[in-house]
Amino acid sequence: MTSLSDELSTLSDIASRRRINTRAILNACFSSVSAAYREFIEWPGIPYDLQPRGFTGEASRALRTNYELLGSREGQSTIRSRIFLNNKGGLCRYCRCLPATTLDHFLPREHYPELSILTSNLIATCPDCNRNKRSLCAIAGVPIAHPLEHEGLPRILHMYFEERGHKMRFELRQMNTISTTRFTTLHNQFTKLNLNWVFGVMSVSEISDRGQILTDLHSDGGARAVSRYLQEEARSPLTSGGFNHWKYVLFDSLARDPYFCDLGTW
Numbered sequence: 001m002t003s004l005s006d007e008l009s010t011l012s013d014i015a016s017r018r019r020i021n022t023r024a025i026l027n028a029c030f031s032s033v034s035a036a037y038r039e040f041i042e043w044p045g046i047p048y049d050l051q052p053r054g055f056t057g058e059a060s061r062a063l064r065t066n067y068e069l070l071g072s073r074e075g076q077s078t079i080r081s082r083i084f085l086n087n088k089g090g091l092c093r094y095c096r097c098l099p100a101t102t103l104d105h106f107l108p109r110e111h112y113p114e115l116s117i118l119t120s121n122l123i124a125t126c127p128d129c130n131r132n133k134r135s136l137c138a139i140a141g142v143p144i145a146h147p148l149e150h151e152g153l154p155r156i157l158h159m160y161f162e163e164r165g166h167k168m169r170f171e172l173r174q175m176n177t178i179s180t181t182r183f184t185t186l187h188n189q190f191t192k193l194n195l196n197w198v199f200g201v202m203s204v205s206e207i208s209d210r211g212q213i214l215t216d217l218h219s220d221g222g223a224r225a226v227s228r229y230l231q232e233e234a235r236s237p238l239t240s241g242g243f244n245h246w247k248y249v250l251f252d253s254l255a256r257d258p259y260f261c262d263l264g265t266w
């Protein structure tokens with residue numbers, strides 16, 4: 001997480017690049033915005049319940065539009081590009097599936113204009129997750145899990161065949177070792193961002209890409225050889241993304257499915 005002093009110096013830098021009237025408005029907001037920054041950064045856990053500062057009118061507009069300058073310094077590594085660079089693996093931090101090419105305001109800038117360029121509030125996402133979150137959650141105020149909520153979780157993501165032969169279904173199952181509140185935010189993320197569908201589409205493509213390999217393995221060594229291969233394939237996503245990474249869940253579940261390993265379902 002970027003330090004408060006770094007965040008404040010970005011705020012001052014961007015304000016200094018605005019037109020004189022806007023700059024004056026931003027300067028008048030500075031102490032309230034820095035208090036909001038401090039509150040966000042020092043919040044114990046994820047700041048789901050942080051209260052907006054209540055900026056409206058021209059102050060809100062000036063703060064919101066600061067964001068447009070975040071990636072526009074010619075010839076320099078911009079804050080925007082640094083966030084993408086620091087995003088290991090380059091994938092969306094919500095679905096952990098598709099390439100991250102946009103930034104999502106975790107606390108939406110419509111309601112929290114004061115946080116529009118706080119880098120701790122910016123999450124590298126794919127356009128689909130960004131759009132789904134904006135349309136479904138910003139107004140309704142449904143708390144969506146922050147990427148950090150995925151750390152240290154027990155296995156809650158599962159996959160099964162809804163119909164033999166075709167439809168794969170991903171779902172989250174509650175575990176009594178995680179709180180209801182935490183599970184609710186994770187579940188909101190899963191349903192509102194349509195992750196069952198996203199993981200399903202990606203899974204079909206992962207399996208199709210391996211069609212020939214699976215057929216060859218099966219004709220040489222039967223279901224056991226297929227299962228062993230799938231267990232191997234589960235290792236790398238487990239190391240990089242943990243038990244709840246969709247790709248780990250996919251391969252691990254397929255490796256344990258005797259019908260699939262016998263190529264009965266594909």
Ligand SMILES: [Zn+2]
Pocket residue numbers: 092093094095096097098125126127128129130
């Ligand atoms: Zn995504």
